[in-house]
Amino acid sequence: MLPDIPRTKEEVFLLLQQATAEAAKNARPLLKSIQVEIVHEGHETTTRTTDGHVQRRGMKKAETRLTVDLTKVPSQGLETTARMLREATDRLQDAQAKLLFEEVERATKLAGTVVSAQGTPLSANLLLDALERMEIDFDDDGNPIYPTLVISPALEKQVTLLSEQMENDPAVQSRHDAIMVRKKAEWFDRENNRKLVD
């Protein structure tokens, strides 16, 4: 074995990993908004949803490989390592996002909240159809807590236009308001049921 300084190197490597993970997550607001919870032991989870469904799930793996060319190490500074780590972290977080969307798709199919555009362009009414099928909560001031809309970057302009339409088109606004009235009533019912009865 050749002389080394393992403790300090490990400390630096850990700091680099943490910094790149943080930076990668900041670039992915959706993943960043989801709370991480560690399963400290065991190999599966069971979730009983509020509507009584019981789902048993095993663990899924998201992984990526990182290799280092030993011949290049002498000329390779920490900037190169940070770049490699960032690329690997990006791949890993993309893999996690993929698993997340697979899970959302599975859950929404089960819940019956899937709305298919069937190849037609995204429209305000399509968005309202989706809103109609969701459970919406309201805050203490009675304002709806809207779900997060996750879209492909290619749809960004289209969605901006749709937003304007939803604010300015009276028919769309009227339908939106009617939906919110229904959702608020549903929310009131849900909240009123949070009680101990005979």
Next chain:
Amino acid sequence: MIERITENWLTKASEREFGTAFCQLLLSRGFRVLHLTRHGPTEHGKDVIALDPKGLPTGFQLKAGDIDQNRWRRMYGEIEDLIRLRPNHPSIAGNQRHRAFLVATGQLKEEVRLAISDYNRGIPRGYPRLETWVGGELLKDCVDLHGQFLPRDVPNFGRFLDLLRMDGRDLPDLKLVSEFLTEVLPLEDSSLRDRGVTRAIGSGALLVSYISHAHEDRENHVGLVQIWVAYAAHVLASAQRYNLPDNEWLPSFMLAWNAIGRACDILAEELAGRSHLVQGNAFVDSLAYGSRITLLTGVLAAYALSQFLMGEDNWANSSLDRILAPRVSEMQFWGEGSVPCLLAFAWYIELCGDSGRAVALVDGCARSLTKAAQVGGHPNPYYGLEQCLRYNLGLDHPQEGFRGYSYTLCSLMHWLARRLCRDRLATMWRDASHVRLAEFIPRPLWRTGLWRSPMGNTCYGFLDTPQSWKELLARAQAIPKSRLPHAFRLVQWFLPLFLVVYPHRMRPAAVWEIDTALGLRKHLA
């Protein structure tokens, strides 16, 4: 190497510390241990009373270190008692002859050996000769007991060395203790079963005696309680895993319990003798003080509950009543890991007759968990006291969030339901119904005794909305669907301390077991 370690331990171990290991040695040789002096003066010169393999009562006097002429003279009266007074125990008939041993972890000096020979020549008929069991023989016997259960492979031997080097001032690394014991017993590799699990359990007890020396030396009694509770939990895991008959694990388990009881008794005495509860660097002790009060209260309350469940008359703890109970307002809640401490104290004050205060304590805890879950949450019970303090101080950052869920809330709500606290539950139901309730069930169940189980199911759910009070009460009172393993239920009185040391094992079924046992005992009392 193990010979060196054992020899080193024998030279340093106090009589108190050596007692548990010595009794394990006796068990391995076919003795039946009837009594081990827990603490305080010996009874008629006998630290240990046992029946030898032929059923003959035997008294042992234990001495740490070498015995020279001066020491022999000072202990002469105890030797006389050892020889002339028959061991006094309900399992021993009054007229039975007995054996008498002087056990020393060191050597007998030449003049002492001669003195003992002279002494034996002068013993009248009808009294036993003084037999000796000392240093070199003890060392050989300890090493023989380990046999093939020594940590031979490098990772586990490395763990063993790390455990030997534990800082006795610190709380022990129970994850490391568990990994070590899992290999030694052995729990994950059933192909090793044929080597004799009972002997492995015995070897484990000796190894635990070695690794707990640092905490013995520092008189860190809470640390000792934690280490021996971990060992006892692994013995239960072994018993359950291999379906051992009681006589193959219970004696070793009871030795561990004796060590736990001894540590708790001495802890209570220490508290009674202190004028303050500050420890270590006083300049920064305010960081740990409140949590220390919580932990001490939890340990002593849980031990008192155990005594009650075992039918002891003097189960109430005066140190708890006089020193800790008045400091309840100073208790600090470091995370869900402290909930079993609070619950143990609630059970204790309920047993003492103050059920109103007990209910208020549990109710307050449940509401605190509910409120916290809605904002940032409390660290779950997988995080120990020190880790939680480090997060609070910003020295470390948790890699997960704690918002929106709780591992212990459901147990507390069922506890309140069983006490018919309908109104209290009704006022907290709305907020509590937003909290995701979590519990982990190890698979197979014998892994309950392990610090972490690689297999098992983390179950999540929510309270029903609306919830029928009748159904809630029925569910809280009914025998749980997923009970604790049989071996754990056999020693129900162990459960309160088990939950204090293993807070991540607190789930509704475990709390139900203790509640039911306490209720039954109260009914009998």
